[in-house]
Amino acid sequence: MEVLAPGLIVSAARSGAGKTVVTAGLQRAFARAGVAVAGVKCGPDYIDPAFHAAATGRASVNLDGFALAPPVLAGLAAEAARRASLIIGEGAMGLYDGLATPTRSGSSASVARALGWPVLLVLDASGAAQSVAAVALGLARMPDAPRIAGAIANRVASDRHRRMVEAGFAATGIPVLGMIPTDPRLALPSRHLGLVQASETAELAARLDGFADVVEAHCDLHAIRAAAATTADAPLQPTTIRPPGQRIALAQDAAFAFMYPHLLDAWHREGAEILPFSPLADEAPREDCDACWLPGGYPELNAGKLASNVRFLKGLRHFAETRPVHGECGGYMVLGRALTDAAGTVHAMAGLLPVETSFAARKLHLGYRRATWTDTMPFADAGARCWGHEYHHATICGGEPGSLAAMTDGEANVLPPAGHRRGFVTGTFFHVIG
Structure with a gap:
């Protein structure tokens, strides 16, 4: 051995x-x-x-x-x-x-x-x-x-x-x-x-x-x-989150940095290709990709720049017309209609999900979560349960009620449903770990 x-x-x-x-x-x-x-x-x-x-x-x-x-x-x-x-x-x-x-x-x-x-x-x-x-x-x-x-x-x-x-x-x-x-x-x-x-x-x-x-x-x-x-020898196990596509456009810069490496490694092992792009540099997801993933990060600190990056927003909207896009936490906020920064300034976001978020009306949301998806998506089936966490200070200040996932905390206490879906676009504050 x-x-x-x-x-x-x-x-x-x-x-x-x-x-x-x-x-x-x-x-x-x-x-x-x-x-x-x-x-x-x-x-x-x-x-x-x-x-x-x-x-x-x-x-x-x-x-x-x-x-x-x-x-x-x-x-x-x-x-x-x-x-x-x-x-x-x-x-x-x-x-x-x-x-x-x-x-x-x-x-x-x-x-x-x-x-x-x-x-x-x-x-x-x-x-x-x-x-x-x-x-x-x-x-x-x-x-x-x-x-x-x-x-x-x-x-x-x-x-x-x-x-x-x-x-x-x-x-x-x-x-x-x-x-x-x-x-x-x-x-x-x-x-x-x-x-x-x-x-x-x-x-x-x-x-x-x-x-x-x-x-x-x-x-x-x-x-x-x-x-x-x-360290004891043990084989790698498959992840509970399958690749959302074979060529995945991954937002990756100072505003979108929160992605767990073990998930990307697992997607690579399953044959997926990860193609990073930078929304802060006004880059859009590549047209030769078949899925887009917006991780968490610090869009609340870069809301003005993101709102003014027309090439990024236009390209993201065009991509979402025909291919799946998912946002976690900060990515979810950018997929929404508007993001209010710490100074109270409202910035228009992609408008792909019916949610408005605020970093001015701050409240800490922190803890482990279990999410049971209510609908089949490219990365998970309806009824599948995923394990992860939530960690952010932003609040939802407008929009429609979400129902992308049934949620409990780490001790199995029931929480309100979370997340949204519109067409090919999904998002939630929930970060998937496994």
Whole structure:
């Protein structure tokens, strides 16, 4: 049997502890040392994997413990491990945070247990000392805890602070694999959906090298690599979302960036060809395509430009007369009649779906979702159920009621029907994962 690359997951007690920066720093440090390192991300996230890819030079994949069945999860992890010699994964939120359900909670701990990978804790030491070790010990002693490989204390203020943190860990038996001082280089800009996208981050390569410099100086890279556990071999599984066409025009730029790589990979394996185009550059979907997909992203930050890009809008409308077009979240908003930006300015959109959305009347919509499609579409049959999530601040401020899918949240609580269909055009705020 093939021996696959070992992996571990960087996690924390809560969001904001520095997981992404430390993960990217570790990935970059190993890559600079000549290690074929790859990233993975637990949970539904589009932004962090792009930083992993920039740090490692290899695509990162999402391993979602809620939306992906265990065989699918195992197959994706094994495929990532076939393409690298070390996997440095990143958790979501806190280690045990997820749905309050006994199965498919989606937590980083559940993914680590399912894959047999240990967890490397990143703990914020600001405002605490010996108590940092107590937090680590509590995480390690939770029922059904994954194996804790060790801990990195982040934001250590001084040598005295470091000694106090070390004294706490000496009583726990949990290895301290790093003590990272407070450093202005360990920062990334953010906005309403999280970090600013990697593609929009100024001087990204220099930032990543700065992360790696700090990590190399203050972490035991040899011990961290040695702590990773071998990945079990497993075959890739088919996706629940079939390709919407054989030649798929995919909107891809700063306004349309939120597409899960494992879905595109699955479509490629089924023989589909993906042909990107940029609405922000006023490009239309190619005429030689037989389907168009508008992913989520940040159309609300680019509404004025999109509304003025006549070639894009005219080409999209022409395409939709004869071929299927689907929009997820931001793509759904652009397919609608109008989008109101944060300043309250109303921008006309494609007008292909009877919905109007607003980023001025903001409300956070966040969580796992199960969608049961009410009609057959190119990518799914009527009655088929898909797993995914919703994450946006926009609201529906006008239009007709939607009924493209019956919806529940991650705990099976019934939600109102969502999404619209008009002719060949469909769309919803729901992001498909599996």
